[in-house]
Amino acid sequence: MDARESSGSAPAQKATRDIYLPPERRKISGGDTTHISAKEFSIYYGEFEAVKRVSADILSKYVTAIIGPSGCGKSTFLRAINRMNDLIPSCHTTGALLFDGQDIYGKFTDEVLLRKKIGMVFQKPNPFPKSIFDNIAYGPRLHGVNDKKKLMEIVERSLKKAAIWDEVCDRLDKNALGLSGGQQQRLCVARTLAVEPEVLLLDEPTSALDPKATAKIEDLIQELRGSYTIMIVTHNMQQASRVSDSTMFFYEGVLVEHASTAQLFTNPKDTMTEDYITGRFS
Amino acid sequence: MNIGTRKILDRSFTAVGIGSIIVMAVALMIVVVPIITNGIGAVFFTGTVEHRKMLFSEFKRGDSEGLSSEVASSERYRAKVYEMLTGFEAELETMAPEKKAEYKSKYAQVRAALQALLGPLPGDSAPMLTRFKYGQTRWEKAEEKLHDFLYESKWDNSNPDVMSKEYFVSRAISFQGTSLVKLFPYVKNNLEYMLLPEFTVYWGFITDSSVDSHFFGGIWPEIQGTFFLAVGAMLFAFPLGVVAAVYFTEYARPGFLNSMLRSANSTLAGVPSIVFGMFGLAFFINTMKVSESKSVIAGALTLAIMILPTIIRAAEEAILAVPKTYREASLSLGSTKWNTIATVILPAALPGILTGGVISLGRAAGETAPIIFTAAVSVGSAIGLADVFSSPTPALSWNIYNLASEHEAASQIRHVQYGMVLALVSIVLMLNLSAIVLRARISKKLKG
Ligand SMILES: Nc1ncnc2c1ncn2[C@@H]1O[C@H](COP(=O)(O)OP(=O)(O)OP(=O)(O)O)[C@@H](O)[C@H]1O
Ligand SMILES: [Mg+2]
Numbered sequence: 140m141d142a143r144e145s146s147g148s149a150p151a152q153k154a155t156r157d158i159y160l161p162p163e164r165r166k167i168s169g170g171d172t173t174h175i176s177a178k179e180f181s182i183y184y185g186e187f188e189a190v191k192r193v194s195a196d197i198l199s200k201y202v203t204a205i206i207g208p209s210g211c212g213k214s215t216f217l218r219a220i221n222r223m224n225d226l227i228p229s230c231h232t233t234g235a236l237l238f239d240g241q242d243i244y245g246k247f248t249d250e251v252l253l254r255k256k257i258g259m260v261f262q263k264p265n266p267f268p269k270s271i272f273d274n275i276a277y278g279p280r281l282h283g284v285n286d287k288k289k290l291m292e293i294v295e296r297s298l299k300k301a302a303i304w305d306e307v308c309d310r311l312d313k314n315a316l317g318l319s320g321g322q323q324q325r326l327c328v329a330r331t332l333a334v335e336p337e338v339l340l341l342d343e344p345t346s347a348l349d350p351k352a353t354a355k356i357e358d359l360i361q362e363l364r365g366s367y368t369i370m371i372v373t374h375n376m377q378q379a380s381r382v383s384d385s386t387m388f389f390y391e392g393v394l395v396e397h398a399s400t401a402q403l404f405t406n407p408k409d410t411m412t413e414d415y416i417t418g419r420f421s
Numbered sequence: 422m423n424i425g426t427r428k429i430l431d432r433s434f435t436a437v438g439i440g441s442i443i444v445m446a447v448a449l450m451i452v453v454v455p456i457i458t459n460g461i462g463a464v465f466f467t468g469t470v471e472h473r474k475m476l477f478s479e480f481k482r483g484d485s486e487g488l489s490s491e492v493a494s495s496e497r498y499r500a501k502v503y504e505m506l507t508g509f510e511a512e513l514e515t516m517a518p519e520k521k522a523e524y525k526s527k528y529a530q531v532r533a534a535l536q537a538l539l540g541p542l543p544g545d546s547a548p549m550l551t552r553f554k555y556g557q558t559r560w561e562k563a564e565e566k567l568h569d570f571l572y573e574s575k576w577d578n579s580n581p582d583v584m585s586k587e588y589f590v591s592r593a594i595s596f597q598g599t600s601l602v603k604l605f606p607y608v609k610n611n612l613e614y615m616l617l618p619e620f621t622v623y624w625g626f627i628t629d630s631s632v633d634s635h636f637f638g639g640i641w642p643e644i645q646g647t648f649f650l651a652v653g654a655m656l657f658a659f660p661l662g663v664v665a666a667v668y669f670t671e672y673a674r675p676g677f678l679n680s681m682l683r684s685a686n687s688t689l690a691g692v693p694s695i696v697f698g699m700f701g702l703a704f705f706i707n708t709m710k711v712s713e714s715k716s717v718i719a720g721a722l723t724l725a726i727m728i729l730p731t732i733i734r735a736a737e738e739a740i741l742a743v744p745k746t747y748r749e750a751s752l753s754l755g756s757t758k759w760n761t762i763a764t765v766i767l768p769a770a771l772p773g774i775l776t777g778g779v780i781s782l783g784r785a786a787g788e789t790a791p792i793i794f795t796a797a798v799s800v801g802s803a804i805g806l807a808d809v810f811s812s813p814t815p816a817l818s819w820n821i822y823n824l825a826s827e828h829e830a831a832s833q834i835r836h837v838q839y840g841m842v843l844a845l846v847s848i849v850l851m852l853n854l855s856a857i858v859l860r861a862r863i864s865k866k867l868k869g
Contacts (some may be wrong), residue, residue: 221753226745228675255755265746268769268867277764278754316868327750334754
């Protein structure tokens, strides 16, 4: 629970943020700020409503897990947050999705700037076919860092944060595709961290990894908790209960239950949630 | 299906596969081997002293002392021939008039055959055309000419039901009883000493300009012209094609106009090249007036239009083959669309784009029809880079066609024609090979 404390002890940030928020939304519990907030938010693929009128508040610097059966709209919801769904022409939304109180789908929102603040790690590791260094430096270069020394600093810091520095420090100039799957995934995390986002979206980041690599990623999430707002989609109940502070349960596009992880896993309010987490249906 | 049938099926498929590969290889051999063996003859051949004389006086190449001693030795043997000729000419004057008339025309033929073999004879006026200034420069040609000298060709059309047949009459027999009869065995036995054949490697075939419309010299103007045209076409078509492909794949909204544009592009890829040739003449030269008349630039533009659809399609496919995940990764890092295309998509698609480009380059180098009306001339010297806007150029593809069909003495210079074919085939093969190597290298770099 240190994370809560540490996030609470960032008053400067909180103050600036609170200006954007209506008073009733400012605090959910224990003095936390809402970082991302959905209001009656629906996502459609053409006619098909994949996410249905979701209302939820994602707390700043917490880890939020998203669970639910396959096809229930977890990825769709997650990808909506940094507008990755823009790549799908048929996809459109209704309702509001706020980030720092500003509508993500607002007319004047700069999605490029938004994505810089909301980083994403995908289910399948997707490093660029470039060197490890260039992979990490890609984001910073994009945002105007060209000084070689500074880039090196960022690369080292990011790789260390992602707990992969020791494994790759002697082959930064080698192609990233030569790394193992687990290493590639941590590299992708490092690449995202190098941009210094505020939010980290993780879509089943460990589904392609073996238990050892999975443990490393989970450790990593623990490390990052308190410094970033993290949202993680997972099919693994243990993982959700291990790494997250609060959990959202989706079913067929509907947000069935959203509560603190401890509560959702020990004392779910909804019978459907209970059925799901006890494995009575998948 | 039981194991037995499955195995038989597998085996028969393997057999059919191997069989078709063998058929393909044989077909390739049948095409390529004669091209190579004939084409090589343009550079490696048995040259005569006439060839060395020609090189010395036309290109100032060779060592003059060695040459003059060679010429002296060959002249020693030739002197005897000239002697016999003057002897016979004197004899002619003493003949009865009708006999004289008969022999005179035959003698004229003998002289002509000798000129072809040895070059101008004493007493001839200096020839205007370079081709007549020298005897046979290649030994295998000299042997052909020797046959022409020894035998008179006649046509047998006694039987009207069959095609007339060629037959040969020994000239020695027609000159039986005159002093000239000794000439024929003499020339036959001493031709080697008169022409001094020796193995020759003539790299100049690649680097020299031609002399007297390809009778002598090399094909450098053609090679350079082909290079200018193909590279010029590439300079226009490649950037344009890649930009168009990026537009089609990344920016164009799906819809009627877009699908129309795409099918127009596909159709264009199948249009016969002569149509592009006419278009080039009508549009670039007559309408746009990029040049007064034929010019390299007009030809390059026409070729560019011809290869553009291929480049667009190859680039489109290469771009579409780039994994979607690269795009997602880049965008999720806060990259703009344009930046993603420039730094991630295009580099990843580069092998495919380059392959399409190089194959198109090969096509541009090989096409004849588009340049007939826009850029090609049959004979000319190598043009400078500054002249590409105003002057036409010879080019391999066009000159091969020209030598094969329109040249006034095509049969005399088959070796030049084959040499050009070999040069063109080598250029295209080399381009394709470099595409493969380039692709492999970039792919390796991308795969790590
Ligand atoms: N590009 C798309 N076009 C149309 N429908 C889509 C598209 N992507 C997803 N869907 C549909 O939207 C619904 C939600 O999909 P989503 O990928 O968000 O599920 P998910 O919860 O992430 O599933 P999983 O756990 O299998 O990853 C599914 O019914 C799916 O078929
Ligand atoms: Mg998913």
